[in-house]
Amino acid sequence: MSETTANQTDVDVEDFIADSDTGGRKPTGAFSTWILLAVPLVWAIFQLWIASPLRFDVVLTWNNSFLGDIFKLTILNDTQTRAIHLAFAMFLAFVAFPTLKSSPRHHIPIQDWVLGLVAAATAAYIWFAYAGVAQRTGAPNTTDVIVAVVGIILLMEAARRSLGIPLMAVALFFLAYVFFGSWSGLPEMIRWQGASVNKAMSHMWLTTEGVFGVAIGVSSSFVFLFVLFGSLLNQAGAGNYFLKLAFAGLGHLRGGPAKAAVIASAATGLISGSSIANVVTTGTFTIPLMKRVGFPATKAGAVEVSSSINGVLTPPVMGAVAFLMTEYVGVSYVEVVRTAIVPAAISYIALVYIVHLEALKMGMTGTSRMHPVKFMLGAIFIIAFSIVMAGGLLVGSSYLIGGLQAAFGGAAFWVILALIAATYIAAVRYAAQGDDLPVSIESMQHLPPVREILKTGLHYLMPIFLLMYLLMVERKSPGYSAFWSSIFMLVILATQNSLKSFFRGQNDVVAQIKFGFAEIAEGMIAGARNMIGLAAAMGVAGIIVGAVTLTGIGQVMAEFVEFLALGLDGLFPFIDIKLLSMLFFVAVISIVLGMGLPTTANYIVVSSLMAGVVVEIGAQNGLIVPLIAVHMFVFYFGIMADVTPPVGLASFAAAAISKGDPLKTGFQAFFYSIRTALLPFLFIFNTDLLLIDVGPIQAVFVFLIAMIAMLLFAAGTMSYFMVKSRVWESVALLLVAFTLFQPGFFLNRIAPEFETRPGIELMAMAEVAGDDESLRVRLVGEDLMGDPVDGRYLLPLGEVGGDGATRLDMNAGITFREEDGKMFVDFLQFGGPSEQLGIDFDWEVVELEVKADRLPEQLFYIPAFLLLGLVYLLQMRRKEPETREVTA
Incomplete structure (x- = not known):
């Protein structure tokens, strides 16, 4: 690549990032420039202050003083915080993002100033008019309705500017259904009675059922802090460090740049909330290097897209979806991470293997003396060992801190803080022994050994480790954990350069301190500007969620999918084709719904519309799956929309860098991502892959078997194992992979998995069940529309203790009554587990299903x-x- 071409590529990528993430405007006027720096900075400070666990202590300290009165104004409830959060985002969307591609970039037109201020005022209306709006719940006045109408219009325009047309188009479709769903021209299946403007606007804007609901709440409480944390990490140099480390370790191997791209994208996924951002962040370096070693432009872009998509599916952040999932599913953050870790890990390992096979097929050679098979086994061992080491460090740290707390009592906090400070200073001193890593493509060709690179950034691992410790060991809230990790990053940015200068004996320590604070400001501004589109997406997703809850369209989607699947029922006698076809149609619809949407909005849309479909139809066809597995299923396929043509935004981003054909890149990336598309079907039928109700030893076994199966699946689809495979060999490898993933499939053909018991034994079975077991029950009744229901459900029983009725009431939120030798649902706790499953009053317990005594699968x-x-x-x-x- 010539220097001119490389520079042009860098410019194109910078423009792409600006247009899609931070805003394409770069005004030359002093006032406009100052606004685009000051407002994001104030937004970031506001979010840190709101998240701070110390703010109440500050208010009490300054009580009965002028400063105390000022600080009291910042003690806001959740709804008011959401309003201010969205107000910042909407204002910045209008001043930072041009109206059209042809609109001016170097100044902000007067109409955008006006629209930005009006948009901010409509969003902040819930804050400054909170008392009046709360009193008028359900009965809005004229001002409320006008503010809501203007606010929704401007919110969708803000989303269009910052994210493009797709999300706005989806929101418009749902709004049209809200107002015109009663039109007689619509099929009766999807028709509903419609809503007035007052009712719809009140629901969407003035309550927490719409725009200011769970999504924007998670955005203001957790997501902003994680985006800020990632931005500060990147500003400090961690992104460049992870990239260089991956290339130093793998770049010299056969197809090394592509393998390094996979690992670098995994590391970047820790701090990135977007597959597109992941592509442009690492792809700027990885794609040109892949092309240099022989990968065609299409395949180079496709490798980057596939690995970047996996970054969004990888804990701890998962594009902010991890935190949304805790709210929607009602499980802990640790549970979400546990369910996501094995599929993400084996998918990454399989992608490294796919890249290796591509390199073999293209006859590439590396400079490594290692045998390819040894390399693959070594890479697998290193990844597995790293996971075990990370877990061991977390556990070891918990024992160390527990010991310090026991030894020092109340002074333990200061002792722990001193240890962290000493470790940080030692890590920076170690880093100062070598040169700082350059940021350029050319530098990737002449990297020092891994050990030399590793020591330059060990201190970057400390805030990530702190985040994991607070989340996984201390079980603190995501907001609390991200706050302290971000504070740690602010300390690193403020001190790392000055400390390095001091340890190197240089005399520019003061200048480096000033530079450090400039880096802090730049990182905070970048983090806030990265949040503009994300916050707007959360708000618009709230419109979609509000439409779903107002109209009940989720039930319509279930009926539609069941209608599509019904035509294939009974086609194959040995396979439940109706169930598989239902899951297939849910997957396809999730991909369509996710096209063009950012990660978080994508998840909100597909989970709101499709998760209930899988639960309802699955229950009627004998498929009982934990709700978190259902949400993971629809999320995986929603994210596949970033790969899949004709939209495939991540594929377009990669093609912009590789100069390859976007559609060909998308199709090639989809082929590489088949392993990712396979996983949801597998863990729906085998929840062991999500480590649900799996012990530590069994978890290791599950991971190893699943990893082997995924590698064989990759070899089968690539038609290359030890050498190029014949057709029957590829089929055999796929059959072996399927058997390892789903051994129960064949055993179920020979012996049934469950035995039935009469429903009257319900209480006895509930009483003798073990800890955290669930009862598998078949219920028959009618839904609210009078339609018959015949489905199977899992009723959680919690810990052993009490009789069967008590365990069902306390843990499943359901009470039964006995009539004429039969058991019926008598009472359901509102919002309880059973009510969320769709169970209704007076349904009869027809039978219980218990595990059959049969050979091990x-x-x-x-x-x-x-x-x-x-x-x-x-x-x-x-x-x-x-x-x-x-x-x-």
Whole structure:
């Protein structure tokens, strides 16, 4: 790549990032420039202050003083905080993002100033008119309705500017359904009675059911802080550090830049909330280097897209979806991370293997002396060992801190703080022994050894470790954890350069301190500007959620999917084709719904519309899956929309860097991502992959078997194992992979998985069940529309204790009564687990299902591994002549 071409690529990518993430305006006027710096900075400070656990102490300290009165104004409830959060985002959307591509970039037109201020006022209306609005709940006055109408229009325009047309178009579609859903021209299946302007606007803007609901609440409480944390990490140099480390470790191997791209994207995914941002952040370096070693532009872009998509599916942030999922599913953050970790890990390992196979097929050679098979086993060992080490460090730290607290009592906090400070200073001193890492593509060709790079950024790992410790060990809230991790990053930015200068004996310490504070301001501004589109997306997603709750369209989607699946029922006698086709149609619809949407809005839309579909239809067809598995299913396919043509925003971003064809890049990325599309179907039928009700030892076994199965699936789809595979060998590898993933499939054909018990035994079974077990019950009744329901449901029982009725009431939120030798639903707790499953009053317990006493399903691993051994031996026999020929 010539210097001119490289510079042009850098300019194009910078423009792409600005247009899609931070705003394409770069005004030359002093006042406009100052506004675009000051407002984001104030927004970031406001969010840190709101999240601070110390703010109440500050207010009490300054009580009965002028400062105390000022600080008291910042003690806001959740709804008011959401309003101010959205007000900042909407104002910045109008001043930072041009109206059209042809609109001016170097000044802010007067109409955008006006629209920005009006938009901010409508969003902040809930804050400054909170008391009056709360009193008028359900009966808005004229001012309320006008503010709501103007606010929704401007919110959708803000989303259009910052995110493009797709999200706004989806919101308009749902609004049209709210107002015109009663039109006689619509099919009766999807028709509803419609809503007045007053009712709809009150629901969407003046309550917490719409724009100011859960989504914007999570955005203001958690997401902003995580985006800020990522921005500060990147500003400090952590992104460049992770990228260089990956390339130093893997870049010299066969197809090394592509393998490094996968690992670098995994690391970037820790601090990035967007697949597109992940593509442009790492792809700027990785794609040109992949092309240099022989990857075509299309495949180079596709590798980056596939690995970047996985970054969004990887804990701890998952594009902010991890925090939304805790609210929507009602589980802890730790539970979300636990369910996501195995699919994400095995998917990344499989992508590294896919890249390796591509390099073999293209005849690439590396400078490494390591044998390719040894490398793959070594990489797998390193990844597994790193996961175990990270877990061990977290556990070890918990024991250390517990010991310090026992030894020092109230003074333990200061002792721990001193240890952290000493460790940080030692890490920076170690980093100062080498040169700082350059930021350029050319520098990737002449990297120092891994050990030299590793020591330059060990202090970057400390705030990430602190975040994980607070979240996973201390079980603190995401907001609390992100706040203290961000504060740690502010300390690093303020001190790292001056400390390095001091340890290197340089005399510019004071200048480096000033530079550090400038870096803090720049990182905070960048973090806030990255939040503009995300906050707007959360608000618009609230419109969609409000429309779903107001109209009940989720039930319509369930009926529509069931109608599509019904035509295939009974097509294959040995497979429940109706259930599989239902999941397939849910997957396709989730991809369509997710096209063009940012990650968080994507999840909100698909989970609001499709999660209930899987739960309802699955229950009627014998599929009982924990709700978190259902949400993971629709989220995976929603994210696949970033890959899938014709929209595929991540594919377009990669093509902009690689100069390849966007559609070809998208199709190639989709092919690489088939393993990601396979996983949701697998963990729906085998929740062990999500580590649900799985112990530590079994979790290791599940991970190893799933990893082997995914590698074999990759080899089968790539038609290359030890050598190029014949058709029957590829089929055999896919069969082995399926057996390892789903050994119960074949056993279920021989012996049923469950035995039935009469419904009258419900209480006895509930009383004798073990800790955290669930009862699998079949219920029959009628829904609110009078339609018959016949479904299976899991009723959680919690810990052992009390009789069956008590356990069901306390843990499942359901009470039964006995009539004429039959059991009926007598009472449901509002919002309880049973009510959320869709169970209704007076449904009859027809039967219970208990695990049958049969052979272990793992016996089918034996023929699977025997078949794998046969394929291996046959391919090795063909490989040996090839090796001798090459040697000769």
